Amino acid sequence: MGITSVWAITSHPDPFISDLSPHLLPAMEADRSQPLAQQRWELWQQAPLPDYRTWYRSPGFTAADGAAVESFRELTAPGLNVDDLCSGLVDPDFSAIDDVWADLPGEGMFVSVNSKDYAVRSFFHAIGPARAALLPGWCGNFLLTSAQVRQTLPHVERALAFTPDERSAADAQDWLYYVPRDECVLDGPLRMWRTAAENGLGLCGLAVHVS
Template sequence: MGFTSIWAISSHPDPFIAELSPRLLPAMEADRSEPHARRRWERWQQAPLPDYRTWYRSSGHTAAADDAAIRSFLDLTTPGRHVDDLCSGTVDPDFSAIENVWADRSDDNIFTSVHSKDYAVPSFFHAIGPARAALLPGWCGNFLLTSAQVRRTLPDVERALAFTDAERAAADAQDWLHYSPREECVLDGPLRLWRTAAANGLGLCGLAVHIS
C-alpha cells in the first residue's frame, strides 16, 4: 500500500506558536511517552546502525539481531501516531497541518521534505547519527518552539548540523533519500530554518506526518 510522508519545519510568530501549543504539545508528549519509545531511543543511542547499504543482504534478509535493531530504529523515527492523527484531521476535522500550519508559508519560512513510500526523519537521523540527533530539541523531528527557545537551542543545532568536509561526505553517503534539483537536502534545510528564525525573532514548528 502506498503512502506519502512529509517532514516540514516552518517558522511563525510567537502568538501563532501559542495558538498551536494546546493542540500540538500534548500530542508530541504522548508520542514521546509511548511505552517503547524511550527503549527504542536508548537502543539506537547505545548501538548506532551500520551503513544502510548493508541492512538488507542479497537474500533479502538481515541477521535476526540486525533486523530487530533496524525495525526498532524505524519504529522510533517514523511518524508518531498521536501527532500523525492530529495533523491529518483524524482527531479534529477542523485542524490539519496542511491548512492550519503550513498554508501561506514562503520558501524562506518553511523547509519541506516530501517522499512517496519513504520518510525523511529516519534517513536524516541515520545520516547524522545518534550523538548529533541527541542535540536536537523535540522528539524525532517533531517540536514546537517559541522564538526564545529557538535562540536558546540554536548553538546545539549548529553543533549537530555543522560538518567538516569529510563528515559531510559521510553523512551524505548515509542519507538514502533522492532529491530533485529544486529540493533541499535534510542536512541543509533544518539549520537554514533555525538560523533564519533566530535572526528574525520567530518560533519554529517541526512536524513529521503522513499526508496521504
Template sequence: MGFTSAWAISSHTDDTIAELTPHLLPALRADSDHPDARRRWHQWQRAPLPDHHTWHDTDRAAVDSFHALTAPGRHVDDVCAGITDPTFYVVDDVWEGQEQDGIFLSVHRKDYAVTSLFHAIGPTRAALLPGWCGNFLLSAAQARQALPQVEQALTFTPPERALAEARDWLDYAKDEESVLDGPLRVWRTAAESNLGLCGVAVHLG
C-alpha cells in the same frame, strides 16, 4: 502498501506558536512518552545501525525498531490529519501561506525524511536536536537558545559531510534542499527574525 510522508519545519510568531500548542503539544508528548518510543530511542543510542547498504546483514529487529522510532508518531499523525480534532489540519493551519525562507518541507513517497536524517547524522548528533524525532514547538526565545546545539548537530567538516551524504538515502529533485541543509537554514532565519519554530513529521496519505 504505498504512502507519502512529509517533514516540515516552519517559522511563526510567538502568538501563532501559542495557538498551535494546545493542538500539537499533547500529541507530541503522547508519542514521545510512550514506553516503546523511549525503549527504541535508548536501543539506537546504545547500538547505532551500520551503513544502510549493509542492513541485509543486520539484525532485522534493530532496523525495524529504528524505522518505528523515526516514523511519524500516531498521535501527531492523527491530530495533523484532522482525525483527533476536525477543526485542525496541518497543511492548512500550519504550512499554508509560508514564504520559502520561512519553511523547510521534505516530502517523499514510501520513505521518511527524519529516518534518513537521523541515520545520516547518527544518535549523538540527533540527541542535540530539540523535541522528539523531528517534532517540536518552540517560542522565538527557545529557538534562539537551541540554535547552537542545532548548529553543532548539522555542521560538518568536509569528511563528515561526505559521510553524512553517503548515509542519507533520500532522492531529491533538482534544487530541492536536503535534510542536511534545510533545517539549519530555517533555524538560522527564524533566530534572526525573532520567530518561533514548529517541526512536524506526518503521513499525507
C-alpha cells in the same frame, strides 16, 4: 497502498506558536512518552546502525541486526498522536495543511515530501544518534517559541556542523540525498533555525503522513 509523508519545519511569530501549543504539544509529548518509543530511542543511542546499504544484504547481517533496524524504522516513522492530529482525525477543525502550512512564503519553510519513505529516518541515520540527541523535540516534531529557538540554536549548530569528511560521510548515509526536488535534509533544518533566530521567530516541526 502507497503512502506520502512530509517533514516540514516552518517559522512563525510567537502568537501563532502560542495558538498551536494546545493542539500540538500534548500530542508530541504523548508520542515521546510511549514506553516503546523510549526503548527504541535507547537502543539506537546505544547501538548506532551500520551503513544502510548493508541492511538485509550483508552476509554478516544477523537476526539481531534486523531487529535493530526495524526498531529504528519504527522510531523514525511519524508518531501516531501527532499524525492523527495533523490529519484531522482527532479534531476535524485542525490539520497541518490548513492550520500550520497554509500561505507560508518559501523562505519560511523547509519541506521534504516522500513516497513510501520518511525524511526524518534518512536524516537521523545520516547524522547518527549522538548528533540527533542534541536536537530539541522528538523525532522531527517540535514547537518552539522565538526564545527557545535562540536557546537551542547552539545545540542545533553542533549537531549539524560538519567537517568536509564528516559531511561526505553523512551524505553517503542520507538515502534521500539525490532527490532533486527537495532541499537536503542536512541543510534545511539548520537554515530554518538560523533564519528564525535572526528574525525573532518560533519554529514548528512536523513529520506526518499526508496520504
